Amino acid sequence: MKSLDFVIVGFGIAGATIARELSQRGQSILVIDSNRNKATAIAGGTIHPAVLRYYNQVWRADDFWPKAKIFYQNWEQELEISLVKTRGLIRVFDSKQEPELWRQKREEHFWNQYLNPLSDVKSEQLSHFNTPHGYGMSEDFWRFDPKLLLETYRQRLIDQNQYKIAELNFDSDQALNKAIGSLGYKAERVILAQGFQQTYWPGITHGNPIQAKKGQYLIIECPGLNLTQVVKTKFFLIPLGQDYYQVGATYPRLDQHDAIMDAQKKIRADLDALLKLPYSIVDCWDGVRPTTKDRRPILGALRSKKNIYVFNGLNSRGLLMAPLLATWLADLMLDEKELPQEVSINRFF
Numbered sequence: 001m002k003s004l005d006f007v008i009v010g011f012g013i014a015g016a017t018i019a020r021e022l023s024q025r026g027q028s029i030l031v032i033d034s035n036r037n038k039a040t041a042i043a044g045g046t047i048h049p050a051v052l053r054y055y056n057q058v059w060r061a062d063d064f065w066p067k068a069k070i071f072y073q074n075w076e077q078e079l080e081i082s083l084v085k086t087r088g089l090i091r092v093f094d095s096k097q098e099p100e101l102w103r104q105k106r107e108e109h110f111w112n113q114y115l116n117p118l119s120d121v122k123s124e125q126l127s128h129f130n131t132p133h134g135y136g137m138s139e140d141f142w143r144f145d146p147k148l149l150l151e152t153y154r155q156r157l158i159d160q161n162q163y164k165i166a167e168l169n170f171d172s173d174q175a176l177n178k179a180i181g182s183l184g185y186k187a188e189r190v191i192l193a194q195g196f197q198q199t200y201w202p203g204i205t206h207g208n209p210i211q212a213k214k215g216q217y218l219i220i221e222c223p224g225l226n227l228t229q230v231v232k233t234k235f236f237l238i239p240l241g242q243d244y245y246q247v248g249a250t251y252p253r254l255d256q257h258d259a260i261m262d263a264q265k266k267i268r269a270d271l272d273a274l275l276k277l278p279y280s281i282v283d284c285w286d287g288v289r290p291t292t293k294d295r296r297p298i299l300g301a302l303r304s305k306k307n308i309y310v311f312n313g314l315n316s317r318g319l320l321m322a323p324l325l326a327t328w329l330a331d332l333m334l335d336e337k338e339l340p341q342e343v344s345i346n347r348f349f
């Protein structure tokens, strides 16, 4: 039986970031994943500090965004890949009032940095789009490729004997340790990073705190559109290369079939109004976001046993938040630093 500092169950962005963080701090790790990843691999990969449609700043954007940029840039270098596919965002305005809102927002410090002056727009980008109210641009926006990140890092871990494909079934600490033992390992500590599939929540007052929220993208082919930056209307239109675009995502509840169908219709209606060129739908990708009632992540030790930890509740901003959350979790586990209250699992006991 091989002894390790940490076993991490789940290899979405939560499992991947904490694996990297702990390895960098000299810990021995093993990642176990069922290889049925549902959220991270299909995520749009957009990371940015604002919700442009509503002109809201993302919660703790000033902490998450700078950390994410440095973290992913360093990871790109380590893995020798190019993760960031496009920078900059084009916001197509919804109404004739929106350009004025854009100008007013630019008088505030945060928005002044984030929104380009309207005089900066480069009109040739959107020649095949209907933009009756105009559009604005922001440079401070990344779209990176989460699937490429997972595939490359997974291979790196496999090469170092730090990755196993297995589905762990457990409903007690003993069963969890036994399942890990059956693979030939035992660990000082275990981190559950299972996304919406986590069912083991001992001691939580109202049971499983994770709400599963489905998200869908339509994949379209639109020859001649020649778009190289991400466009934001109600949805994101993300260039994938070779005339393919990823459009979405929707946010219906997992158990509401009608809502899922309605959401697809909404994407199509948005596209019909936006594009001057014909397009065809070639695929539909879906995944499930692990959300919580208060929309905040869940980090910390399962109270029943101090050596089992949770990294979950990443909601719709997992890619943005995971780098800093992984640092906070590692600080807690290795240095006993307290977590910010808003993300601590203690709020559920």
Ligand SMILES: Cc1cc2nc3c(=O)[nH]c(=O)nc-3n(C[C@H](O)[C@H](O)[C@H](O)COP(=O)(O)OP(=O)(O)OC[C@H]3O[C@@H](n4cnc5c(N)ncnc54)[C@H](O)[C@@H]3O)c2cc1C
Pocket: 009, 010, 011, 012, 013, 014, 015, 032, 033, 034, 035, 036, 037, 038, 039, 040, 041, 042, 043, 044, 045, 046, 047, 166, 167, 168, 169, 193, 194, 195, 196, 197, 198, 213, 214, 215, 216, 217, 249, 250, 286, 287, 288, 289, 290, 311, 312, 313, 314, 315, 316, 317, 318, 319, 320, 321
């Ligand atoms: C459609 C959609 C679009 C999104 N777009 C964005 C975006 O543009 N930007 C952004 O920041 N965020 C986005 N998100 C949110 C982001 O994808 C999630 O917050 C994040 O991926 C959640 O990561 P995770 O690691 O918690 O879960 P997951 O990615 O679901 O990973 C969990 C892993 O655990 C494994 N697992 C579970 N149970 C077991 C078990 N018992 N044994 C072994 N393995 C197990 C699963 O197979 C899976 O691989 C989007 C989400 C969706 C659904």
